[in-house]
Amino acid sequence: MVLLIQPKAFMRQSIGLFAALLCLAVLAASAQQGNLILPGSFGGWTGAAQTGLAPMVIGYPTDVHPNEAKIEATRQEYGFVSGENANYRRGSEEMEVNLYKMKDPSGAYGLYSYLRTTDMPHADFTEHSSISREHALVLIGNVVAEVGGKDLPKNRAALKALIAAVVPHVESGLLPTIGEHLPTRGFVDRTDKYILGPATLNEIIPLADGDWLGFSQGAEAETAKYRVNGRELDLVIADFPTPQTAAKKLAELQKQFNINDSNDAGSSRPLYARRALTLVAIVSGATTKKDADAILDHIESGTEITWNEPTFQFREPGIGVMIVGAIMGTGVICLFAIIAGLAFGGVRLVVKRATNKVFDRPDQVQVLQLGLSSKPINAEDFYGYRK
Numbered sequence: 368m369v370l371l372i373q374p375k376a377f378m379r380q381s382i383g384l385f386a387a388l389l390c391l392a393v394l395a396a397s398a399q400q401g402n403l404i405l406p407g408s409f410g411g412w413t414g415a416a417q418t419g420l421a422p423m424v425i426g427y428p429t430d431v432h433p434n435e436a437k438i439e440a441t442r443q444e445y446g447f448v449s450g451e452n453a454n455y456r457r458g459s460e461e462m463e464v465n466l467y468k469m470k471d472p473s474g475a476y477g478l479y480s481y482l483r484t485t486d487m488p489h490a491d492f493t494e495h496s497s498i499s500r501e502h503a504l505v506l507i508g509n510v511v512a513e514v515g516g517k518d519l520p521k522n523r524a525a526l527k528a529l530i531a532a533v534v535p536h537v538e539s540g541l542l543p544t545i546g547e548h549l550p551t552r553g554f555v556d557r558t559d560k561y562i563l564g565p566a567t568l569n570e571i572i573p574l575a576d577g578d579w580l581g582f583s584q585g586a587e588a589e590t591a592k593y594r595v596n597g598r599e600l601d602l603v604i605a606d607f608p609t610p611q612t613a614a615k616k617l618a619e620l621q622k623q624f625n626i627n628d629s630n631d632a633g634s635s636r637p638l639y640a641r642r643a644l645t646l647v648a649i650v651s652g653a654t655t656k657k658d659a660d661a662i663l664d665h666i667e668s669g670t671e672i673t674w675n676e677p678t679f680q681f682r683e684p685g686i687g688v689m690i691v692g693a694i695m696g697t698g699v700i701c702l703f704a705i706i707a708g709l710a711f712g713g714v715r716l717v718v719k720r721a722t723n724k725v726f727d728r729p730d731q732v733q734v735l736q737l738g739l740s741s742k743p744i745n746a747e748d749f750y751g752y753r754k
Contacts, residue, residue: 406532466513472539
């Protein structure tokens with residue numbers, strides 16, 4: 368078989384195919400631009416947002432955050448969906464903004480806690496926001512906004528305008544509450560981090576490889592640093608779905624680590640742990656049990672079983688009490704019947720003596736006689752009395 372291709376027809380088909388692909392590319396780019404969250408301008412700053420995996424960290428030293436592979440693992444554990452970044456300018460000033468959209472607010476809160484450092488005090492942008500001279504983090508629903516620039520505190524008004532532009536595009540929801548179980552005594556400010564996977568946990572507290580804490584069993588964790596007797600200790604609190612799961616995990620950890628000086632298996636580094644219902648708390652870095660107990664003694668599970676409804680004890684009364692009660696009840700009913708009868712009859716008699724226009728009115732009285740006595744039957748009684 369011989370295939371003949373006409374040059375002109377082939378050129379027309381190629382041009383048409385190229386035009387169609389170009390249109391599809393333009394439409395895809397337009398749709399992508401239409402889904403952007405970052406605004407084109409805010410508070411006098413102008414720029415252009417782009418989608419993609421944002422660089423994750425702005426201005427962090429390399430010894431604080433790991434390589435891109437570990438960053439990507441952490442991002443996926445928190446439920447990363449998409450990212451945007453943009454460079455904004457206002458005169459000679461520059462500002463870089465990264466936006467991380469997560470699948471839910473819990474993951475966004477975890478990423479926010481992961482990116483926040485101890486040199487970033489709380490800001491007044493949202494409930495969870497922090498700012499330093501050259502770095503700002505803001506949790507907005509299921510989105511984390513990361514801003515880098517110079518003298519950011521003096522641009523608070525512009526940052527609030529940026530946040531206001533992002534708010535309509537986010538999804539709000541409940542945030543994790545496990546952090547409420549962290550003790551306050553000795554707590555190092557802004558060291559608490561919400562953890563949802565082993566990659567993030569092993570980066571912060573490298574005790575072992577893999578999922579040694581039990582995230583695959585439905586656990587969520589919170590880590591924090593504490594200062595006890597001049598030493599800095601690490602605390603991990605894991606919350607499991609049930610107390611049974613927590614007890615099983617603690618038993619597994621006791622076989623893997625040297626928990627509470629029970630054995631030397633797995634590691635010579637002593638760890639101190641305690642369970643409170645669904646919570647398992649682990650202290651790392653303590654040299655004595657006393658130092659660890661200074662933290663563990665103040666951890667309480669939020670699950671409480673209470674019974675605050677009034678209670679009573681029922682006792683069956685004696686036969687004498689029941690008989691007396693029955694007689695008294697019957698007497699009360701009879702007395703009520705007598706009083707009600709006298710009242711009803713007395714009212715009728717008084718009214719009838721006064722007038723016949725209320726009770727037993729002659730024009731409405733009908734009497735039927737059966738003739739059982741010697742009294743003669745009056746036919747008019749069958750049709751009522753009429754004057």
